[in-house]
Amino acid sequence: QASIHNTWTMMQEKGRLSAAQLEKAHEALSLSNSLEGLADCDLVIEAIVERLDIKQTLLRQLESIVQADTVLASNTSSLSVAAMASCLEHPERVAGYHFFNPVPLMKIVEVVRAAKTSGHVVERLTALAKTVGHRAVVCGDTPGFIVNHAGRGFGPESLRALGDAVAPVQVIDRLLREQVQFEGKGFKLGPFELMDLTAIDVSHPVMESIYHQYYEEPRYRPSVITAQRMAAGLFGRKTGEGFYRYIDTKKQELPWPVLPDVLAEDAPCSSVWIAPMLDTQPPWVLESLQHFIGEAGLACQADDQASTNALIVLCPLGEDATSMAHRLGLDASRCIAIDTLFPFGWKQCSVRSIMGTITSTRKTLAMASKLFSSDGASVALLGDSPGFIAQRVIGMIVSIACDMAQQAVASPRDIDDAVRIGLGYPVGPMSMGDAIGPKRLLAVMDGLYATTQEPRYRPSLWLKRRAQVNVSLLHQSASF
Incomplete structure (x- = not known):
């Protein structure tokens, strides 16, 4: 309770809450020392440890306590909502409700519709999110939902470029921060800066989990680089060294590679x-x-x-x-x-x-x-590479999002907004593709696939069809 009050006080100090809103929030908050205290709730959201068996036990207990029309929601980021609900008499009342930390600042929530989730439950959760000022994005009960799924392009493809000896980490990071420009903005952090911040012992298992949950889909293949660094304990900022070294949590910059000089004996280029x-x-x-x-x-x-x-x-x-x-x-x-x-x-x-x-x-x-x-x-x-750095990374980000839209994981608009807000990208992946031009981006993916013959670079049908008829990547067909 003290932690919640401190967060609200900080928000008031920064002008995000008025004094009246703060007082109203304090009055509305109440605590319970037992599950029985939740009996009259219209909605219960669990956010306990990410273990299926423990969550199932909790949900079974809650189902025996709450009202018949109470919605049971899970804040899980990685577990199957259908699996959690499978132990209940009424699985239709269960949905995923995945918020991002810090919740007051990250104005996005994934509403996860499992196989038996009632449409009415999805509507109630979506309406509540709107009431509290969050953008609700509705998605299927698939590995990674929207945000963690769509994030497989940025880091893994950068790791692939590093593994191909295309450029060192500081060059890849800077190119994606500064060379990439959407609406005058690049990525806030480069991929290796981001992995050091989140910690490799967190990010690498997520890469492996999604890869295996999608039955070794080539687009999501993890890198041996992060596996080796995790084994060596080079987790990032929290251990003082990852892809960069840190002194008192401050990143130590790596030198920019020296370029070859024009020599006096070189014939001038005119x-x-x-x-x-x-x-x-x-x-x-x-x-x-x-x-x-x-x-x-x-x-x-x-x-x-x-x-x-x-x-x-x-x-x-x-x-x-x-x-x-x-x-x-x-x-x-x-x-x-x-x-x-x-x-x-x-x-x-x-x-x-x-x-x-x-x-x-x-x-x-x-x-x-x-x-x-x-x-x-x-x-x-x-180093000579198909797609430089920017082309291959942006191409993979957009291709994965297009595959998600094709698979109906979520609507293209929800995918775009979820990635922009949840991952802090300058714009969403569909908007990236539209800014570059679907035909041009298709040429990038065609080139990558033709050059490498690797299935990870195969052009998405969603991208290909929209490039062929020259429409936005956000376009949904009438029969969708």
Whole structure:
């Protein structure tokens, strides 16, 4: 009780509660030392230990005490609501009601509809959430519900990029904080900063649990990296070391990788040739690139082929630099690829990502690094990778959400809002896909799948169909 009162007092001090609201809340709160004290309640929400047997025992006891029309709800984040309700005479009165901590600030609640849950129960819980100022999202009784399910794109795909030696953790974190931009915002924390904050001994078991509950679905495959770190006790901030080191809980920054220098004996690069792009790239990509090259003081060749000394710039979607150079019949040693998924033009961003082919020369890498940092932005030189960092991570976030909509886990709007509020993303995953463009994002996933031949990157049918007819990823068919 004291803890609850302290929370309310803090909210009043921050202007989130008035004095009258605080007094009313104090008067409304009452405690009971026994389950019998809950006999007259219209709704009982359990939030005890996450063990199915213990929750079932509690629910059986409650069913024998409360009224016939009392709703029994569980705040579980990981257990099957149907399994909890299976031991009751009236499983239709049971639903999931999953809030997020801190509850007064996280204005989202998942209303979980199990196989036998009454529609009336779902309606009552949804209405109550609205009354207390929370956004209720209704979902099926599936592993991870909405938020923990949709979160399988951000961390696991970043771990995959780290495991592929595409970039170190500090580069991946910064690219996803700063290069990614939706409505002027990136992610608040990079994936490795976030895993250190939540603790790897918490996040890795969740990754494994959802992977196994979905019968080893490739999109959700965990990483050996977190398994190794958990075994070593490198849990993150709480142990003083995870992906970063911490002194008095303060993260110790890792140095930015050194870029190759242009040497005195290098022949100067005076021109740049831009390789042909996919039709799904919007016109502003070529225009921004041409303008950037001009502002940097270089000539942009308009010929059908690159001259002998020109730097060749590639703009792949879901494809690695080596594969694109080979597909176009270009001299791979002179090629450099730049990620153009988000605005990258002259003084438009703080960091850009580039990657060479496996045969790009030191001079090519040095010239490209100098060119794309000429306006003062940082440059991340990545290992050759399909989808850079931003493309593959955003592509997976959107693809998983699209699969969830296709499987009717929840409505696309509920998925979008749940992820935006529950995970703190700049916008929801469907809105991410719409901002990039469904056709363009489909090209990213097509490229990733064609290059890697891995089922985890297969394009979602929800995404593919909406890209084909050029409608929003939030669109639901009339027959849905």
